[in-house]
Amino acid sequence: MAIVFHKEQNYFSLTTNQTEYQIKIDRYGHVLHSHYGNIVNQDMSYLFSYEDRGFSGSPAVAGTDRTYSLDVLPQEYPVFGMGDYREGALELENADGSYGVEFVYKEHKILDEKYSLQGLPASYRNNNEKVSTLEITLMDDITQIEVKLLYGVFEEKDIITRATKVVNLGKEKINLLKVDSVSLDKNLEKELDVIHFHGRHNMERQYERTAIGNSMFSIGSHRGSSSHQHNPFMILCDKETTEAYGESYGVMLMYSGNFLGTVEKTQFNQVRSTMGIGRQGFRYPLEKGEEFIAPEVILSFSNDGLTKLSQNYHTFIKNNVVRGEYKYKRRPILINNWEATYFDFDEEKLLDIARESSEVGIELLVMDDGWFGKRNDDNTGLGDWFVNLEKIPGGLKNLTTKVNQMGMKFGIWFEPEMVSEDSDLYRKHPEWSINIPNRTGVRSRNQFVLDLSRADVRDYLVEQISAILDSGNIEYLKWDMNRSLSNVYSESLKPSEQGKFYHLYVLGVYEILERLTSAYPYILFEGCSGGGGRFDAGMLYYTPQIWTSDNTDAIDRLRIQHGTSFGYPINTNGSHVSAVPNHQTGRITPLATRGMVAMTGTFGYELDITSLSKEEKEAIKKQISHFKENYDTIHEGEYYRLSNPWENEVFTAWQIVSKKRDKILLNIIRTRQYANDPIFTVKLKGLVESSHYRLIGTDKVFTGASLMNGGWEVPRAKEEYQGFEFEFEVVE
Template sequence: MSIYYEPDHALFCIQTAHTTYAFALNAESRPVHLYWGAKLQTLSDLALLTGNLHVETNGDSSFRLRTNNQYEYRAGEPYSYEEQALDLFYSDGVRGAQLAYRSHVISADGRALAIELADGQYPLSVTLRYEIYPDLDLITRRAVIRNEGSEPLHLRKMQSASFHFPRGVQYRVTHFAGNWGAEYQKQQEMLPLCRTVIQNNHGNTSGPHAVPFFALDPWGKADDTSGEVFFGTLHWSGDFKITCERTELGAVSVTAGVNDEQAAVTLHSGESYETPEITAGFTTGGFGGMSEQLYDFQLDHLLPQKRAHNVIPVIYNSWYAYDFRIDEEKILGLMDRAAELGVELFVIDDGWMPGRDCDSKGLGDWVPDPLRFPNGLRVFAERAHAQGMKFGLWIEPEMVNPDSDLFRAHPDWVLQSESRPQTTSRNQLVLNLAREDVLAYVLDVLDRTIQENELDYLKWDMNRYITDWGWPTGSKEQREKLPLTMIENIYGIWTHLNEAYPDLLLENCAHGGARSDYGMVRYTDRINRSDNATPADVLLLHEGFSTLFVPKSAGGAGTFNGTPGVPYAFRENLGFTGSMSIGVNLLRCSQEELNAYGASVAQFKRERADLQNSYVYHLVSAWNSPYAVWQYVRRDRQAFTVFGFCFGRHFPDDRMARVRLTGLIPEAFYECVVDTCSSEVDGQRYTGEALMQIGLQLPLERNYDSVRLVFRRVM
């Protein structure tokens, strides 16, 4: 796998483990896409696709130009009417660019390409950067836009990349959308003859109303185990836009990057703007094959690598027991009970600041309440460490209550308009993290909080969207770029946390799954999947989440939360699918309940090594059936777990059909070592081939039936 340049045809070819991606320079030296799909073993075959590129622009060639203008980075070229990747104004008022090849560099290891383009009439250059990874069928792209002149350039749109797909095919688009408590709802439709836009414009989050991700499968035929799928995910946690477009000429493309509705950038002489990365791939293994690629990318390249392959500790969080109504006595009592159950990490959530007995005050004053915590918070770290637990704390550093000492001292630190009244949400205002003094304050707060309280874990929350894009004292250019600078500075803070505290576990929480994106994956160990812990909803939430993110990173609401009417076994099995957390008031539990929780924690610890770094295949989708069957396969294929859940059945019928498994070694023998429903497979051995071709019969007959079958390779 490597990146090649073939000068005879001005051809660039990117070879991954199983795919080929190619583009070439046309008669005007503009990079034009040629091919993306299954790997071509003979690269000279790509010459078949270069013949139509060299079309002169005079005469009646406009139609031919329109059918061959699949530019790698569209910037306003003639006869290009599709979504542009770059839109700008020069100082003389001329709009758009016409970019031609200037030079390129391929890295010594053949895994990175930088191709520099330039506008022949204006001092503008754009460098397109490509990167590939060992054994993965993924390409990461970004663009660097540079002003090489003396007059300013005004960028109005600066997308990360455009992708083109084979013509003459109908595509189904898949993405995930939703709301608070209803994140990652699978959306699928055949791509119409128009632009289909997936976007977010809430300011400081990537969702949960839309996840910065797309997938296209030809003719809508892919399932979880087979079929061609093109896909991509943007590394950006603010406003984004992904435009999927099908034209009247049969061209299909996707252009993705930051949302151009709010932000703009002015580049002065010598300045540049680098777009967020987007990682895209192609697979013939269906949506499960796509998930495999994305999991490998996260575990081996994107997650903080020092901690990436570690298991996530079993967590207890104080919020579910007492919400804001916490004090030293309650916390110490909960800690003792949690330690007895085998909990490995105790987290104090919201409510520890002065006067913070509700959501309308105290936010921004990051010191312990002296009345409820007279000995501070360090006493909890000491107690946790003495009991063999880690200690964590909740914080929401981007926000402030109007009723707080911080706001009274610095009312100018929040986003606001000079001429309009301030708007609150959850009684909060948003700090302007584009300001250097605010940024310095937040960094100081985090350093002090981590060090003074000996934190092993930090849960960063963010509980409102932006409504007031105002910065009265900022320059015009600062205000234009404000939505971008806010997110860039947030990334800067998270970079500092990882560099200064490499052993600190970090949870990315944003009122549920509002920052579920690959921009944040780079910095965090857990992502708040959702605040919703209702088991029937979690089936849908986790299926969407685990399509894109490794299952162990699923944070948020407690696994065990006392949902009435739901059998314990159902909640336990569902809890094993992510990172286990306990969210009940342990001081009010019976001894029988405590014993059950302790047994679940102990069993989870025995099984989690086979679960938390596994691939997940959604063999039967909760979106399409009253059953959900998920298979977790360890990446080395030496162990796997089958989860089955029944919910939503209205009428009795025959037993559900056999479910054929996937992702196993055909000739290997696997033995069932855990069978939670005492079915006929307990202790039995099967070949991988039999399990994939014949399958298993799961005893799911009534609502809230569930099963967990653990297999390990024995031969």
């Protein structure tokens, strides 16, 4: 069994194919964390340290035993205010204003199914795979507050999920000030690093690896979304861990709003990492009988380096997070008109793009921003979801019919969460926007954020979007969000409830998406927030792909997609070929290089195809044909990072091995060229040493051992930023 309660020794073991997670109930009923890592089949609580530690007090239950302190013991769900001075996972204010609460074990359940979370995205059992749930209930007898710790064990995926529920069974209201989904304690046998993914708009998920010192490290967002600045995912690993060797732990929050992740190295060389909803602006009142549900965290452990950890997440997200018709179905190759026209387009221009696109094999035309209301720039019209008949005189039914007659699908852009000051909706319902009374709000793109904590706003959006989707044959929807939340206040909440808003806003986003994706299961939804400002597992539950970045420059994308790959699979990454000089950087890169980078994603185009030469269109035809031929390998295969663009300025290389392990794609982009170049090689991964691999297009055959140990020479470039792709197939 994946979950076993060892009654005599009073501990739980949660076991997957290659990992084990242990939870110990000690003699006083405290629930402690005793192990996460390789399978050990042994109660690891023998490593707990019991000594008299100065300034580390003992709980009342321990009496005069000065060797027992919660400030030293590894805890499964630590709380603030009761003698553990490290970062707590839970902080709450009791009705009397105190912060004290002490949880002890009450009961547990083991279920042969995966738990779900009301109102929140959560991973799920896929087909008949082995998944089980452990629910441990903790109780504070004085306040009658209950905490339920939820664990989902995916045996075949080496994934353990965690979530938390807080239930107020007492007689009076309490205030939740911090509710993390997970806390992990680890004794420090080796020096550890933390890998995280910082950034900014147009340069998201930039890889950074930092040594953990005696300090508090944190990442997070209080922008109302998971943000461009930090991704809700971090990795703890040994200092010597590489892509192919060493221990690593992944902690990924399945949530799209404010978050906080911390890593703390303590005075006794212990490391505690936490992840959950951000505490800034969070003060959640919980009335008698009410329950608060914290979002899910996806944990994974690898003893075989960072590549294996990433592959664990890739497999899990593709199979147990992403839902809907396009979970496995091939996604259409699209062209988006944004960088081709921006706001300056009409129906005829769109039809010209569709006509040219259909001739080269593109399958979907996406009409981006500017089709609605009086939207001729980014200062007006948001919220007025009716067609601009000056641009689209025949309406959407007529336009979609014409596009469909060319053999193309049709898609559309929305920014549902926003409202422009200059809009009919804002003039009619100013109270529907987020703003503090008697204050002028912070302006960003001259748009405000709609109050999605309100049911009437959510109903309005579903009604308006549904009317548009019903007005023509629309098969793709891009969901954008182009500003952060500020001046947070809801007229529908009491003053004492304003601290609920950030979380209620995210729940509102999820509700709208659930209603729409359920009503229109055939539509491919793509998430976006100024590109990658809300790229997280929570959104992937509703939108199987996310626009990776508004930066379409192929060379910048190497770093963006490199960082993204640590947690998220290729087929969730919206990636397009754009024009040169690139609109964000001015860089000029070969069309082949742009195609190669975009194919490491959902693949599409973001340019004015009507202005391309005959030769460029022929090259696009070949790119599309190549992508279709290799779609299954690219989207279902195993992804390997062969270089780190933060450390290697000469080239960036990656490799994909097909699911059947019979085909290999090796991609190399030259990012720096020298006169009289040195010789560089790259070693392939994931091959079978004794198998033979033929370089497609030649009669040259290589053993797996030679390619993995000797490697492959990086070609010299004949032009700047030249890309090279090599295809190998297994031969008998």
